[in-house]
Amino acid sequence: MTTTDSIRKYLEDRFLFEFDDTITPDTDLFKAGVIDSFGYVRMMKFLESEFSLKITSEDILTNVFVSLNAIDGFVQKKISAS
Numbered sequence: 153m154t155t156t157d158s159i160r161k162y163l164e165d166r167f168l169f170e171f172d173d174t175i176t177p178d179t180d181l182f183k184a185g186v187i188d189s190f191g192y193v194r195m196m197k198f199l200e201s202e203f204s205l206k207i208t209s210e211d212i213l214t215n216v217f218v219s220l221n222a223i224d225g226f227v228q229k230k231i232s233a234s
Contacts, residue, residue, distance in 0.1 A: 155203065155231070156224045162198055163220065167191060177220040192217075199223070205230045 153161075160177075164170055167186050171177060181187040187195070195217075196207050205227065217223045 155227050156220070158202060159199075159223055159227065160220060162195070162202070163187075166194070166198075171220065177224075179220075180218045181220075182218050195223070199227060203227055203231060205234075 160171060163181070163186075167181075169175060169186055175181075175184055175186065179186075182192075196212070199205055200207055207230075211226075211230075215222075215226055217226055
């Protein structure tokens with residue numbers, strides 16, 4: 153399973169939706185009402201656990217992870233930097 157598939161599955165399972173023509177990998181999941189701040193924090197914990205990442209406060213303050221593509225890009229960047 154790729155990182156993208158893993159993140160997609162987590163989002164769909166946790167927030168009970170499916171990516172389709174309406175909610176695409178580029179959709180802002182906050183604006184679409186899929187995820188809220190509590191869900192965001194839980195997602196960060198999932199990313200740290202699933203991909204053995206350390207997400208710093210600076211990462212969160214300097215990046216906005218609102219879409220599947222943005223989240224996946226961040227994870228890919230963190231993995232390649234380690």
